[in-house]
Amino acid sequence: MSFSSLVSDITYKDRDLDDRRSLVSRARSYASTAATSVSISGDIASQLHGGYSHPLARAWQAERQLTKSMLIYPLFVSDNPDDETLIPSLPGQYRRGVNKLVPYLTPLVRKGLKSVILFGVPLAPGSKDALGTNADDPKGPVMSSIRLLRRSFPSLFIVADVCLCEYTTHGHCGILRDDGGLNNALSVDRVSDVAMAYAEAGAHCVAPSDMNDGRIRAIKLKLIEAGIAHKVVLMSYAAKFSGCLYGPFRDAAGSCPSFGDRKCYQLPPGGRGLARRAIQRDINEGADIIMVKPASQYLDIISDAKDIGQNLPVAAYQVSGEFAMIHAGAKAGVFDLKAMAFEATEGILRAGATIVVSYFTPQFLDWLSN
Template sequence: MASGGNPANKHILHSSIFNKTLRGWQGLNCEITQKNLMYPIFIVDDENAVQPIQSMPGISRFGINRLKDHLSPLVEKGLQSVLLFGVINNVPKDETGSNASTEKNPVLKAVPKLKTWFPSLTVACDVCLCAYTSHGHCGILDKDGYIKNDDSIKRLAEVALAYAKAGADIVAPSDMMDGRIGAIKQSLRDNGLVNRVSVLSYTAKFASNLYGPFRDASKSAPAFGDRKCYQLPSESTGLALRAAARDVEEGADMLMVKPVLIYMDIVKELKNKYPEYPMFVYQVSGEFAMIHHAAKAEAVDLRLVLTEVLSSLRRSGADVIITYFTPQILDWIHGGSKL
């Protein structure tokens, strides 16, 4: 036989996957461990409350006095990071979201306690105005209802600085205003915190129809109009690439795509272009609800489908997955299961 053998031998694939160990070697970059997970938590201004969220079965808002009991078993199972969202019912809202950066913000009360209770837990705070403004938009508006970008990024930088001073490890602006990464970085630098607080940019946040349950959970739906003038159009790859280039130039430490399940092409594009940046993806409330309800209806097996979805996210380039399924996933990992 000629040197090199039969060329057809290269195309025999079954020899690479005939046992479990061999199959595992084909997906080493798809494994899910505790370090690949970030848990989003809603913190409400009623300090003793646990409020189930009807549109997100199994998920609740927690008052500050209920957080430790909720998180302790998760930290014991290896939870490494959380993403905090404030929800206010009793605190006044106004046009500039002034209470986003005051002691009335339940997140600002929670951060120091979390850092005391769980010193090794990395705490990220979502930075936006929508949950604190009377109009429910992510920035400051002019008299005609249009975004005042310069005023908005100044205000967002103030909110980010408040979280940083409270002890947050990461500030995560989700507003999609132009220039907010640079404004936040400058504010952190001016206050001697630029080396102690990371900026996780919601770089490619699309104007999606999958946010409904979240807006119910956070009480942040816009009072009028929509957010299509500042969140990205779902059809656009170019704007996502431009947004990432802008955020990298302004000093973002980490990048995010949101939602993810129907935007994995964007994840792949950005990870290929910026491989040196940790890539976060947010499995948003609508994605959570779809998987949950499909499993509840016994249309799919939750564990099998979720494992497949998580693996696909890792394969597309995601380093960290922000998911409401984190407690369930930690149970599986802690129980010795490999995802």
């Protein structure tokens, strides 16, 4: 029983109190069933096979200098199949429809591209609602892209970002209460359903970026219940900080909140202790990889993540604002683009990351020999 199948009316605010309590009760019932199966197979943190089921995931277990296999390239996939639109605030980056993906990626794969992370961008009228219903639409941009890329590039490792912000009318990362705050229980059940849909469509890795409490455990439980936890990597945005560096991304994904901000669920800048707690929590809940975001501004947190999760790969996301600032500095003649890109990325690796999500990936494929 999934959250999606429980919802027949997409306007959550129109439900009466009894209906809401019923939804929460039934969601908890599902979690109890899944928890029973885990108690039989062992503690949730004992589920390790998914983290090294794929050859690239096995390579990520090692520490080394910057190589092509360490890089994950972000792709914005719109629901217009023939879309190819430049994103003004992200130099050289585009929103692309599924019909444009293979022609674009083919030369990159030949150069050594190993992994991409997919972000869906619904643009069609009526494609957003209060519950983010289209996030797991089988014909939507993410699931269509997963299936296409699996067929076209069998060796490409596909990561699917899991969040609702691109698909909700309010732009927040979950389902809201009447007062505008996040309903954590319903948000987690919805996000975990979306993660399951992406995994079943063929994603090698699901990466929840919503920052709702308990979503790693909920996803891991459902992966186990479905019998696919052994072959799906669960990458947690464990320490994702709020701030101004996401502006170009939100332009690209159309995910700006329509009111308020995300400071009550993304971590506060300077919240090092809170970040350490979040990292430890997500490790305990079954994450195979932990991620820090943004990257260059939080080298101390990357170091902490390596210390706390010393037996796990650590990823770092060079976010859109970091990428745009480096480009702006190079354009102004302050520094050389290639030199600064290398310096920033190698700083992230020295801090302890072994995986880098970077918009510089196409350039690195040219700059790196292996």
